Amino acid sequence: MYSSGVRRLRAAGEHAAGVDDAGGGGATMAPGKRKTGGVRRQLMRRQAAYAVRSEQSAEREQMSAGVAQEMFEHIEASRNALFGLVRLSRLDVNQVCQYKSASKPCTSLAECNENFREKTLLQFAAELKRYRIMYALIRSGADPSVCPEIPQGLDNVREYVQSLHSAVAVWITLVVCNGSTAAIHSERDARCQICSCSILPIQLIPCLHVVCSACFWKHAVTRSVFEHVTCPIPACGSNLRLDGEDREENEQVSLNASSEESTAQQSKQKWLSLPPELPAKSPKNKSWIRPMSPAARARWLPFSSSALCRSGRNQLLWLAAEQGNRLLLVSLIEAGVDIDAVNDAGQTALFIASWRGRVECVKVLLDSGADASIADPVGILPIDFESSDWSGRNWLMNAGTPEEDLTQKQFMEWLVDPSINHASAGSFVLDGFVPESVLTKIDLILSRLPVVAPCKSESLHNERAFYCDASGFVSAALVRAIRQAAAFLGMELPVTGVFAQMRFLIYEHAGGGLPAHNDLAKTDPVTKQRSGFTFVLYLSDISKGGETVLLSSVSSSPEVMAMIKPKRGRLLCFPHASPHEARPVIDTPKILLRGEMFA
Secondary structure: OOEEOOOOOOOOOOOOOOOOOOOOOOOOOOOOOOOOHHHHHHHHHHHHHHHHHOOOOOOOEOOOHHHHHHHHHHHHOOOHHHOOHHHHOOEOOOOOEOOOOOOOOOOOHHHHHHHOOOEOHHHHHHHOOOHHHHHHHHHOOOOOOOEOOEOOOOOOHHHHHHHOOHHHHHHHHHHHHHHHHHHHHOOOOOOOOOOOOOOOEEEOOOOOOEEEHHHHHHHHOOOOOOOOOEOOOOOOOOEOOOOOOOOHHHOOOOOOOOOOOOHHHHHHHHHHOOOOOOOOOOOOOOHHHOOOOHHHHHHHHHHOHHHOOHHHHHHHHHHHHHHOOHHHHHHHHHHOOOOOOOOOOOOOHHHHHHHHOOHHHHHHHHHOOOOOOOOOOOOOOHHHHHOOOOHHHOOOOOOOOOOOOOOOOOEEEEOOOOOOOOOOOOOEEEEOOOOHHHHHHHHHHHHOOOOEOOOOOHHHOOEEEEEEOOOOHHHHHHHHHHHHHHHHHOOOOOOOEEEEEEEEEEEOOOOOOEEEEOOOOOEOOOOOOEOOEEEEEEOOOOOOEOOEEEEOOOOOOOOEEEEEOOOOOOEEEEEOOOOEEEOOEOOOOEEEEEEEEEO
16 A cells, blocks of 8 residues: 655754745755755754744844844944844844943933934844845844833734735834834823823824824724724824825725726726737846835835736735735726736635625625626635525535445544654644545546646656635634544644645656655735645555655655555655655546645
């Protein structure tokens, strides 16, 4: 059936070359080639990013007075290259330190007090408008709410700022820093107009209201990251901006359509004037260099370098609908987009917004003339998500909960011992836990999907069909299978959920396979959960070739950890960081469903 090569590595704790501990995947490497310095640095950055996200770097190195002084000097001199993620992930970037600027001698007692005032690296970079360094610090876990009065920072602020786009994260940090400086030097009463405290007051623009840091961030973290940042005083609600920032840039784009044509028709005419794709060598811009509010970024994105073609605009349209980014959606429709375009999974923006429950985006799309009669490939309509009982209107859900097919022998095996220190640890395979009734439905789903040609190399000989499990049918079946296996074993398995985006791989011709590689982690655009496991559900029986092989490394002579033979209904799960390959297919067709799971 399959051979399990559970072996301990020679040195405990030794990770195979090319394996990314962050679960983010590594580059595919040709046999016999060693990793270059660039690949090693890329892996180190991924590991550092994972450590920051998972707060594994909570116990960071405290900066001595000398190191802190050097860091402040690097900020003052704009030495951007010295603020790399790997280095910053090891330092306590939220440490409050004192800095004396040699380039700014004190001319008064007030200036001396300001120069010697304790501050964080992020606050100092914001004062000097070192935008690149600000972004580097935020990415490495800097918390803009940390100050001498609040050394531990405020709840959820760090996570909120890291969830923002880099340009917006820098912008909102500047709003706080500049507002704090304005409040300190203002002759007005520097007390919060909400709670009356005087801890780190912030003077807001344009309303000039004064609020404390705690009240500002408490209000900010409860709002969508894609909406205007507003004054927290309920009676005000003004859209905030930086001093000197264009007021119009921070306002929402308005949609205007003539009586002769609908908004959707006008928008599509503008979209048709764009080239289908970008040239092979097109200039790229880095938006985070200039701080932008959510509204300003929404105005800018439709005209960014990647969106100056039809495919780029459509990608932004689907992303805005899924994220619930109403500001961007309105800007895209005004700039020009095909509002009824379908993505690889056959879904329109209206379908995506309805599925994700983005009520404001649904309203914008319908008001703009989006076609509500366009169903996805399996027949689900956008309106189906408005009803709590729509299963009777869709063939996929008519069967209800699949019957348990216990005619197959149920079997589960750990392919790589979960207790060993290796990237493949915790890989397992299930047989007989996915009923044939479910597999038949999945076959029907595949029959309705458009199939696309190989996207990387013709030598791989595999076609793909992209599927989004909006109904939750496949996801529920896989989770149910894993829970049944866990109950069967009397233990917990390391995966708990399935990402909706999946893809079918179809090998119609002999010789198709995949070289040794690691998989990349994905982040759900709505829940922000990151995947940790890859699943493979085999939909055909193969007697020769086509095995999935878990390897000790992606080097030229890796050790085989486990070899899994394709069998209909077999479910394979392994960590993204696990090196693996697909052996060339001999018998055809080899058909499988592949996707991501989270723990």
